[in-house]
Amino acid sequence: MNKVVIVTGGSRGIGAATSRLLASRGYAVCVNYRSRAQEAAAVVDAIQAQGGRAFAHAGDVSVEADVMRMFDATEQAWGAVTHLVNNAGVLFHQARLADISLERFQTVMTTNLTSCFLCCREAIRRMNNGGGIVNVSSMAARLGSPNEYIDYAASKGAIDTLTTGLALEVAGQGIRVNAVRPGLIHTSIHADGGEPGRIERLAPNIPLQRGGQPEEVASAIAWLLSDEASYITGAFIDVAGGR
Numbered sequence: 001m002n003k004v005v006i007v008t009g010g011s012r013g014i015g016a017a018t019s020r021l022l023a024s025r026g027y028a029v030c031v032n033y034r035s036r037a038q039e040a041a042a043v044v045d046a047i048q049a050q051g052g053r054a055f056a057h058a059g060d061v062s063v064e065a066d067v068m069r070m071f072d073a074t075e076q077a078w079g080a081v082t083h084l085v086n087n088a089g090v091l092f093h094q095a096r097l098a099d100i101s102l103e104r105f106q107t108v109m110t111t112n113l114t115s116c117f118l119c120c121r122e123a124i125r126r127m128n129n130g131g132g133i134v135n136v137s138s139m140a141a142r143l144g145s146p147n148e149y150i151d152y153a154a155s156k157g158a159i160d161t162l163t164t165g166l167a168l169e170v171a172g173q174g175i176r177v178n179a180v181r182p183g184l185i186h187t188s189i190h191a192d193g194g195e196p197g198r199i200e201r202l203a204p205n206i207p208l209q210r211g212g213q214p215e216e217v218a219s220a221i222a223w224l225l226s227d228e229a230s231y232i233t234g235a236f237i238d239v240a241g242g243r
Contacts, residue, residue, distance in 0.1 A: 004078040005225070006030040006070065008061045008119060009088035011040035013187035014136060017214035018085055018221050019043050023052030025222060028078035031056045032070060032088065053078065061088050061115040071122050083225050084123045086116045086159075087136040094148040105151045112155035113162075120166055120177070130174025132225045135163050136217075139183040139240045156181075160236065167234030176233040178224045183240025184211040207242030 005022050009015040010031035020043065023029045029047065031054055033040040040056035047054040057073050059066035074081050090111040092104055116135055123133055140153035141160050160179060167177035184199045184206065199211035220237045223229055 001082070002079050003027040003083060004030075004074060004081050005083035005085060006032060006074055006081055006119070006123075007085045007087060008032045008115065009034075010085075011036040011043060011056075014182065014185065014214045014217045014221075015085070015087040016043045017218040018087065019054065020047060021215070021218045021222050022083075022085075022225070023047040023054055024050060025226075027083065028053040030054075030070065030074040030077070030081075032059060032061060034058065034060050034088070061119055062110045064118055067115075067118045067122050071126060075126075080129070081123060081126055082129075082131045084119060084131070084133045085136065085221055085225075086119050086133070088112075088115050089136070089152075089155075091149055091152045096147055097150045100151055108151045108155050109158075112152070113158050116159050116162060120162070124166070124170050124173070124175055127173070127175050131176075133166075133175065133177045134221045134224045135159050135177070135179040136221070137163070137179045137181045137236070139181050139238060139243055141181060142238075143243075163236070164234055171233055176224075176229070178229070178233060178235045178237070180217055180220045180224070181236055181238045181240065182212065182217045183238070183243050185217060185239075186211050186213055205243075206240075210241065212239060212241060 005027045007019045010019045011033035019029050019031045031040050031043050044054045044056045059070045137159045138156040141156035145153040163179040217239045220239050
């Protein structure tokens with residue numbers, strides 16, 4: 001089987017680690033990015049240096065036309081898309097809900113949720129021979145992120161619901177839809193939220209007493225996409241150190 005995967009938000013963090021791991025396991029990878037061209041190119045270069053297949057594709061996956069162009073470009077490069085990892089997302093500075101603007105809330109919802117919807121929809125329209133989708137949610141969906149990122153948590157909660165419903169809807173087509181819920185992972189998203197040292201502050205509250213690495217989340221994603229998880233759909237793996 002020619003395994004072809006699109007990884008949205010693939011230029012850094014969990015997306016970059018997932019792109020590299022899947023390429024090492026024989027997938028041809030579309031490394032999607034919106035603005036981080038140099039970082040995406042570095043991911044592709046690393047993959048190709050190891051003999052893997054990858055290309056970088058610029059596109060805002062919350063825009064319908066960009067999503068369609070991304071799928072078209074991937075098909076032209078590698079053939080039919082067989083797998084999808086919805087990882088693209090955004091998070092803003094920590095704030096209480098009373099201080100979150102409507103513009104910010106709408107941006108978070110569009111970037112995190114609309115992108116997942118659009119990419120899932122395009123994938124299932126094209127996966128005529130079955131396939132696999134993994135959505136990257138967050139432990140925030142369960143914990144709510146009070147005083148920090150309720151808007152982000154709400155977007156991830158909606159992704160959980162989308163995952164559950166879509167998994168049931170397309171199971172008969174041989175398409176599996178699952179999700180991972182990362183906890184405190186060492187990526188630059190914490191700096192985006194205004195607290196680069198957030199993991200160090202909260203690590204004592206984690207049963208395993210540390211933050212996770214992007215590669216640990218990537219391993220869970222890769223397993224859910226693999227044939228080893230062939231009887232699993234609508235499932236969630238919490239990669240959160242026991243929280």
